[in-house]
Amino acid sequence: MKNDQELIRELIERWAAAVHAGDLDTVLADHAEDIVMFDVPPPQDGVRGLDAYRATWPPFFEWQAKGASFDLVSLDVTAGADVAFAHALLRCGTPEELAAAPGTRLRLTLGLRKENGRWTVAHEHHSFPLGDEQ
Secondary structure (H helix, E strand, C coil): CCCHHHHHHHHHHHHHHHHHHCCHHHHHCCEEEEEEEECCCCCCCCEECHHHHHHHHHHHHHHHCCCCEEEEEEEEEEECCCEEEEEEEEEEECHHHHHHCCCCCEEEEEEEEEECCEEEEEEEEEECCCCCCC
């Protein structure tokens, strides 16, 4: 039987693969109805709720379909009995962006909670470092 850290790691890896594939149903599958996401693009105060979260993905998929990458580089998970958090770094960008700044990584932080015995993402935060930081 898998422990919670393994289950959460698999959930995040499945989510990242779905993002890369443009598979919206799988991207949404393990997210809470009351998800709060702070993303790189506006709005600055984030999006709230699964419907608003769903609406953020089609423009990203369109951009990514032009050749952009979305690949997990590192992932760390800490799990308690009913809440957990994870942080990851991803290569995210067009070939030109990644060539110009090869060390830049998208930073991802997730807050999860166990609902009815199942892990769900309740909070998601994406960010890039400012300026020339690498």
